[in-house]
Amino acid sequence: EVLERLAGHFELRSNQDDMPWTPESWIAALSSCQGALTTGADPIRPEQLASCADLRICANMAVGFNNFDVPAMSAARVVATNTPDVLTETTADFGFALLMATARRMTESEHFLRAGRWTQWRYDLFAGAEVHGSTLGILGMGRIGQAIAKRALAFDMSIAYHSRHRVESVPYTYFATAKELAAHVDYLVVITPGGAGTKHLVNAEVLAALGNKGYLINVARGSVVDQAALIEALQKKTIAGAGLDVFADEPRVPSELRLANHTVLTPHIGSATQQTRQAMADLCLANLAAHFEGQPIPALVPECA
Ligand code: GLV
Secondary structure, eight states: HHHHHHHHHHHOOOOOOOOOOOOHHHHHHHHTEEEEEEEEEBBBBBHHHHHTOOOOOOSSSSSSOBBBBBHHHHTTTEEEEOEEEEESHHHHHHHHHHHHHHHHHHHHHHHHTTTOGGGGOTTTTTTOOOOOOEEEEEOOHHHHEEEHHHHHHHHHHHHEOOOOOOOOOOSSOOOOOHHHHHHOOSSSEEEOOGGGGGTTTTTTHHHHHOOOOOOOOOOOOGBBBBBBHHHHHHHHTSSSEEEEEEEETTBBHHHHHOOSSSSSEOOSOOOOOOHHHHHHHHHHHHHHHHHHHHHOTTTTTTTTO
């Protein structure tokens, strides 16, 4: 339906086979285009910009835009847009669901049932961790972080956070570093932007501070967590478990993670409801149409000069 609406405005070059682009086919497709509708997995960096002289706008169907090199795009006079706000509540729902599923071992126990193993039940099997009344640490107190905190309040959780700056409008306890936050909480939920500024913000030291009763939940970007350190922490049980919707090198997920107990792993679906994906597509289309019609663009990336 979105492609049909796009076709009403533009001449389209789309990936008809529904196969991921290769780096070469991506550049080849872009090089004949004035605009692109991208997902967070489609890079727009100097390599692409160098071959795409006519490109004027890239509309990312994601709130995160770490796949864009925004300064290079600005220098090449390419507008960057994203899809903020429309996915905030849905992604917060998912982050909280992932926390609960991890704490209560929902997918591991479901696999056990589906494998016909219920007769092997023991009293302590799949004993998880309490969610209500526990302490939640939020790494990144932006729009989605604040929406996750609202959900946690209904579960009588105490809330603390770390972000680059203290957020004056929220009443939660602020910690100046990720490590201090991790040491204080039962659940550490990562919901920062990706990119160089947050790379490996959750490293071996932060995981050690989280400790063997602590859970890591990542609904941000795989790059924020040192994945090798996380695998080691899970294997040595120096943390209690992890709920991961994002990975260092998507769509590749190392077998050490796929085989780990006390984990829930999902394929980057934080904003994936029918309604929210529709709203994201609508906003992308509005961004593209506004640009070419010379109207104010609804969701320009703030860093876009
Ligand atoms: C998804 O990861 C997004 O940034 O919207």
